[in-house]
């Protein structure tokens with residue numbers, strides 16, 4: 682097993698150590714992190730109240746884990762639906778989501794992982810219609826990679842993305858960007874070994890359908906959101922539907938509990954049922 686990875690203070694806060702297996706050759710190890718209600722809703726889909734905070738009830742332990750996973754990752758990937766649902770000043774870095782542990786996260790990155798810079802922010806868009814005024818594109822020290830199609834690249838160029846100092850743009854074959862190509866790009870050109878997938882449901886659906894997610898960290902918030910008219914509130918995955926014969930089964934790695942919230946860690950690498 683070897684010595685623990687997490688420094689003692691983080692190990693106490695997390696309630697244990699946090700290790701990840703090495704990635705498969707040619708691609709990063711991919712962990713996804715979501716929060717859901719008991720009835721599987723990940724967003725209330727109400728303007729100003731569509732983020733994960735409303736789902737978790739702005740739960741402290743959920744935010745701590747989100748920060749810890751960001752602090753552990755080489756890159757954080759999101760689709761534009763998720764990017765645009767966050768506050769315009771949002772940054773996909775550990776201390777932004779849980780400032781109380783900022784010093785602990787930063788020491789863990791610097792002294793244990795030897796990665797002092799924040800994780801690369803990776804944004805996936807087919808169309809290139811990305812809100813470029815957001816803080817993520819204008820914060821010194823935060824590097825962004827926009828992964829898009831040829832058409833998206835042209836749109837971004839016409840929108841002035843070329844002038845953004847710490848943003849790179851890469852185009853891949855489209856219109857639907859294949860997770861395997863994104864992963865190959867991240868490993869080969871950007872040296873990403875551990876990739877944190879923060880959604881949303883559309884991007885996660887693509888990744889799960891292509892067996893490109895190794896683990897899922899899922900906070901189960903003890904509330905019921907319900908669903909009524911179309912378009913209905915999103916669940917964990919969108920745009921993909923399995924059959925009983927093809928649906929992936931996951932294995933529980935750990936279960937943690939604080940009051941009535943559950944913090945579940947699943948592996949998707951186990952054998953099929």
Ligand SMILES: NC(=O)c1ccc[n+]([C@@H]2O[C@H](COP(=O)([O-])OP(=O)(O)OC[C@H]3O[C@@H](n4cnc5c(N)ncnc54)[C@H](OP(=O)(O)O)[C@@H]3O)[C@@H](O)[C@H]2O)c1
Nearest residue numbers: 715716723724760761762763806807808858880881883884
């Ligand atoms: N509770 C949670 O843990 C959690 C986590 C994440 C998100 N959410 C919520 O989920 C909602 C957003 O859902 P969503 O499904 O729209 O999010 P999303 O997956 O982040 O965004 C969808 C968009 O991402 C781009 N995209 C995704 N997959 C692509 C692919 N394979 N190739 C090319 N482009 C791709 C497309 O952008 P273009 O349209 O730009 O082409 C697509 O319209 C928000 O309300 C958010 O708060 C909740």
